Amino acid sequence: MRHVIRRILFYICAVWVAITLDFFIPRLAPGDPVAAIVGKMSLKGYVSPEMKQTLAATFGLDTHDPLWVQYFKYLGNLFHGNLGNSIQYFPTPVAQIIGQDIWWSIMLGGVAVILGFIIGCFLGIIVAWKRGSAVDAVLSPAMNFLSAIPYFWLALLSLYLFSYLLNWFPLSGGYDSANIDPGWTFDFISSVIQHAFLPALTLVVASLAGWMLTMRNSMITTLSEDYVLMAKAKGLSDRRVMFWYAARNAVLPNITGFAIAIGAIVGGQLLTEMVFSYPGIGYALLQAVNQQDYAMLQSIFLIITLAVLGANFLADMLYVFLDPRVRQERSA
Amino acid sequence: MKIQEVNSPASAVPVALLPDDPLHTRFLNVLLAIWRAMTSSRRVAVGSAIVGFFILIGLIGPFFMPYNPNATSHLFITPPSPTHWLGTTVVGEDIFSQLIYGTRTSVFWGLGTGIMVTLLSVVVGLIGGYFGGWIDDVLTLLTNVSLVLPALPLAIVLAAYFPRGPLTISFVIVFTNWAWQARVLRSQTLSMRSREFVTAARMSGESSLRIIFHEIFPNEIGLVVAGFVSTTIYVVLTWAALEFLGLGDGTIPSWGSLLYWAQQAGALGGGLWWWFIPPGACIAILGAGLSLINFGIDEIADPRLRIERPANVEKHKKAVKLEKAERNGDTLLPL
Numbered sequence: 193m194r195h196v197i198r199r200i201l202f203y204i205c206a207v208w209v210a211i212t213l214d215f216f217i218p219r220l221a222p223g224d225p226v227a228a229i230v231g232k233m234s235l236k237g238y239v240s241p242e243m244k245q246t247l248a249a250t251f252g253l254d255t256h257d258p259l260w261v262q263y264f265k266y267l268g269n270l271f272h273g274n275l276g277n278s279i280q281y282f283p284t285p286v287a288q289i290i291g292q293d294i295w296w297s298i299m300l301g302g303v304a305v306i307l308g309f310i311i312g313c314f315l316g317i318i319v320a321w322k323r324g325s326a327v328d329a330v331l332s333p334a335m336n337f338l339s340a341i342p343y344f345w346l347a348l349l350s351l352y353l354f355s356y357l358l359n360w361f362p363l364s365g366g367y368d369s370a371n372i373d374p375g376w377t378f379d380f381i382s383s384v385i386q387h388a389f390l391p392a393l394t395l396v397v398a399s400l401a402g403w404m405l406t407m408r409n410s411m412i413t414t415l416s417e418d419y420v421l422m423a424k425a426k427g428l429s430d431r432r433v434m435f436w437y438a439a440r441n442a443v444l445p446n447i448t449g450f451a452i453a454i455g456a457i458v459g460g461q462l463l464t465e466m467v468f469s470y471p472g473i474g475y476a477l478l479q480a481v482n483q484q485d486y487a488m489l490q491s492i493f494l495i496i497t498l499a500v501l502g503a504n505f506l507a508d509m510l511y512v513f514l515d516p517r518v519r520q521e522r523s524a
Numbered sequence: 525m526k527i528q529e530v531n532s533p534a535s536a537v538p539v540a541l542l543p544d545d546p547l548h549t550r551f552l553n554v555l556l557a558i559w560r561a562m563t564s565s566r567r568v569a570v571g572s573a574i575v576g577f578f579i580l581i582g583l584i585g586p587f588f589m590p591y592n593p594n595a596t597s598h599l600f601i602t603p604p605s606p607t608h609w610l611g612t613t614v615v616g617e618d619i620f621s622q623l624i625y626g627t628r629t630s631v632f633w634g635l636g637t638g639i640m641v642t643l644l645s646v647v648v649g650l651i652g653g654y655f656g657g658w659i660d661d662v663l664t665l666l667t668n669v670s671l672v673l674p675a676l677p678l679a680i681v682l683a684a685y686f687p688r689g690p691l692t693i694s695f696v697i698v699f700t701n702w703a704w705q706a707r708v709l710r711s712q713t714l715s716m717r718s719r720e721f722v723t724a725a726r727m728s729g730e731s732s733l734r735i736i737f738h739e740i741f742p743n744e745i746g747l748v749v750a751g752f753v754s755t756t757i758y759v760v761l762t763w764a765a766l767e768f769l770g771l772g773d774g775t776i777p778s779w780g781s782l783l784y785w786a787q788q789a790g791a792l793g794g795g796l797w798w799w800f801i802p803p804g805a806c807i808a809i810l811g812a813g814l815s816l817i818n819f820g821i822d823e824i825a826d827p828r829l830r831i832e833r834p835a836n837v838e839k840h841k842k843a844v845k846l847e848k849a850e851r852n853g854d855t856l857l858p859l
Contacts, residue, residue, distance in 0.1 A: 206669045213678075217685055336819055340811030342761050344768055345783070345804030352792050352800075363793060462676060463765060477677065478769060481684045493681045500674045 195512065203505045210497040214490050215266050219259070275494075276487035280479065286491045290473065294458065294495075296366050297465070297472030300388050301457025304395035309450050312400045316407025316446075317439045321430075323412065332408065339401035344463040347394045351467060354390055361390045364469035391468045395461055399453070406446055414442040444515055448507040455503020458496060547738060554745050568820030574813025578806075579635075582628040591618035593625040593777045604798050611798040614789045622777040623802055629690070629778035631810070634763055637694045638756030644698060645705035646748060650736050652706070653713025664710065670703035679762065683771040690773060693766050697759055705751040712747055716740050750821045757814045764807050779803040 230244055269276070275286040315335075319328045355361045367374070367383040374380055414420065415438050423437045462474035469475065473492060480488035563569055590609075597616035604611045610619040652663035679696045686692045716722060717740075725735045741748075766772060767780025770788075774781050786792070786800040 202665075202668065203672075205665065206672050209669050210673060213673075217681060333819075336815050337808075337812045340757060340761075340815045341808040342764050342804060342811070344765060345800075345807065348783075348787075348792060348800055348804065352795075352797065356792060356795060456674065462680070463768075466769060477680065481680060482770065484684075489681055489684060493677050496674055496677045501672055504672045 196509070199505065199508050203501055206501055207498065210494065210501065211267070211270065212263075214494050214497075215263055218486055218490065270494075275491040278485055278488050280483040280485045280488070286488050289476065289488070290491060290495060293471060293473045293476045296470065297461065297474060298457060300391055300464070300470065300472060301395070301461055302454075303388070304392045304461070305399070305450070305453045305457055307392070308396040308399035309403055309446070309453070311396065312403025313407045313439075313443060313446055315400070316404040317411055317434060317442075319404065320408045320411030320415065320442075321434050321438075332405070335401040335404050338397070339405070341398075343394070343398045344467055346398060347391070347464055347467040350390060350394050362387055366471040387468075387470070391461070391464045391470055395464055403446060403449070406449065407442065410445050411438060411442040414438045417441075444511070447514065448511055451507035451510055452500070452503050455500045455506070458499030547742075550742050554742060557746070558749065565820040565823065567816045567823070571813045571816030571818075571820065574809060575817070578627060578631050578810050578813070581624065582631040585624040586628055589621040589624050591621040593617065593622040594775070601794075601796060610802055611796070613785065613799060619782070619799060619802065622782055623779075623806065626778040626782055626803065627806065629776055630760065630763065630780065630807070633690050633694060633778075634756060634760040634810075637697050637759045637763070638752055640694065640698045641702050641755050641759065642705060642748060642752045644702040645751070646709060646741070648702065649706040649709025650713050650740060650744075653710040654717055654732065654736050654740065656714075656717075660710075663706075667703045667706050667710070670700075671707070673700075675700040676762065676765070679766060680769065680771065683766055688771065688773050690776065693763060693772055696766070697762055701755065701758060701762075705748075705755060708751060709744060709747065712744055713740055716743060746821075750818065753814055753818045753821065757811050757818070760807060760811060760814070764803075779807050 273287060275290070278284050278286050278289055281289060315331065319331050322328055351363065355363045362368070366387055367380060368387075372379050372383050417438075420433060420438050423433045428437075458473070461470075461472070462477060464470065465472045465474035466478050473495070477489065477492045477496075479485070480492060594617065597612065597618075599608065599612050599616045601614055602608055602612045608618050608620065610623060612618055613622075648663055648667065652660040652667075679700045682696045682699065683692055686696070713736075722735060722739055725739045730739070763772075764780035764783065767774075767778060768783045768787065770784055772778070772781055772784070774784060780803075782803040783800055786796065786803075789796075789799075791797075791799040
């Protein structure tokens with residue numbers, strides 16, 4: 193129990209650090225975000241001093257207040273779920289935009305993570321079981337090479353190959369927005385699947401190596417345990433030993449990784465969404481960077497961080513639950 | 525992901541060090557051990573050759589560039605030809621020259637940043653592990669918090685606020701990536717703190733800093749090298765990603781900025797494969813070289829991970845037999 197409480201305290205601390213970083217980064221950075229925004233807006237029309245003042249206030253960059261007052265105002269806003277207004281889509285609240293985009297990321301990432309996890313673990317089990325065979329000798333270095341390829345380049349290549357040269361998939365977007373209205377219709381759903389297929393595929397391919405290599409290493413360690421030898425000696429079938437004796441225990445490190453990966457999908461697959469112009473939260477973050485939409489930038493970072501922290505916490509707790517050794521060691 | 529699982533505290537390249545050797549001899553021994561490690565495994569040898577090749581290109585390549593990488597010309601978007609080996613961009617820049625110059629930028633900023641990350645983690649890990657107490661508590665908390673914060677989004681947000689340029693990217697990457705290695709080194713230092721040679725050094729009145737960096741650090745050099753290699757893979761990939769996202773200085777040719785401009789000019793939709801395939805391939809090959817080294821180091825540290833080949837097994841058995849015979853001889857003697 194003491195272990196659990198310590199972890200909770202740690203995560204509270206981490207959340208505080210994230211929130212505080214989010215507050216201080218814009219203020220420590222050289223340059224004035226408000227000036228940048230005003231510059232941007234004055235291209236579209238006249239910006240009065242009052243508007244400037246309001247803008248500064250909306251971003252909590254009201255420079256008349258001392259820093260600590262700004263900080264507590266910022267905290268208060270956060271607790272009320274007030275993330276400020278977007279500049280690119282002024283005056284839409286940031287929370288609303290994030291609320292729309294996040295589902296695209298969760299759907300795309302969720303499917304990709306689950307598929308990558310299952311396939312990767314399975315390959316890892318097989319490769320470890322047949323260690324030294326041709327499968328292992330080919331697959332393990334191949335996967336290693338795959339993990340060194342810059343992901344976004346892999347995405348670019350597959351986009352070039354499958355969408356541009358072969359014309360199998362669309363080049364960008366989340367669905368065919370020119371011809372189809374969103375809704376629970378067959379046309380819409382099939383269009384979504386058609387658009388998500390290639391991004392999901394690249395994500396699965398890119399994540400495969402990590403799952404597989406972790407599983408292989410952990411499986412190899414487990415295979416040399418006495419209880420595996422015992423199971424073999426009892427004459428149990430290979431498949432039973434492989435999955436119910438070895439893999440079941442070897443999968444632990446990957447389970448934690450899985451929980452963390454689930455947390456990371458909320459953050460969007462930044463590079464995937466960039467390459468495929470997929471309307472998720474990662475794409476929104478990049479647009480915010482390019483448009484200098486600072487409120488958006490900060491809020492998205494905060495949401496991503498909170499999701500990742502939550503998932504990490506979950507993974508920690510899951511580990512305590514799944515591995516009795518952790519429970520006993522720590523509480524003793 | 526991968527980088528995170530690589531280092532268990534035990535995965536140091538085994539280095540036999542006699543604590544009473546003078547410092548330069550110890551470092552020579554370490555270098556010798558690294559050289560032996562490099563040549564004993566085929567993976568490490570191939571990986572080192574690849575990395576060495578890129579370093580060489582980065583060093584001397586720019587002296588042999590056919591064109592000035594930033595010079596524009598009237599030859600817009602020409603495919604590869606004998607005069608322009610990798611074709612030209614939309615404003616007529618020679619892509620081959622840009623790639624060569626970009627190798628210098630990417631490789632040296634990548635390695636330099638890798639060294640910076642390693643240095644920071646060495647300082648944090650060793651100081652925390654050696655001193656213990658509240659210093660360790662604070663540093664461990666910092667390390668763990670840094671570990672759970674998502675690195676890439678944080679890097680993007682930081683890079684967006686600070687002026688564009690290689691220094692910013694370097695700083696951002698150091699800031700977001702030091703923690704893994706620091707944690708590994710801390711636990712190793714913790715276990716080393718109570719060894720005899722450290723106690724002896726303390727007894728003889730050496731200062732704490734001297735003990736940390738002259739006594740303990742040389743014993744962890746294998747771990748540090750392994751960590752440096754895996755960090756550098758990550759640094760090179762993140763660097764390219766940040767530049768690709770437009771957070772770098774686009775006027776300096778590098779692998780990432782080549783990809784950025786290719787993307788901006790719609791090279792993909794226009795079928796200009798010679799623009800975006802070569803820089804990505806360079807990153808991939810350098811990354812593969814580094815991960816080969818890493819894989820080799822892992823295998824040296826943990827023999828169970830090796831992919832055994834039948835021919836080697838035979839040799840191995842003989843060696844084991846010999847070893848056994850020797851050991852038997854040794855143990856028999858005192859009896």
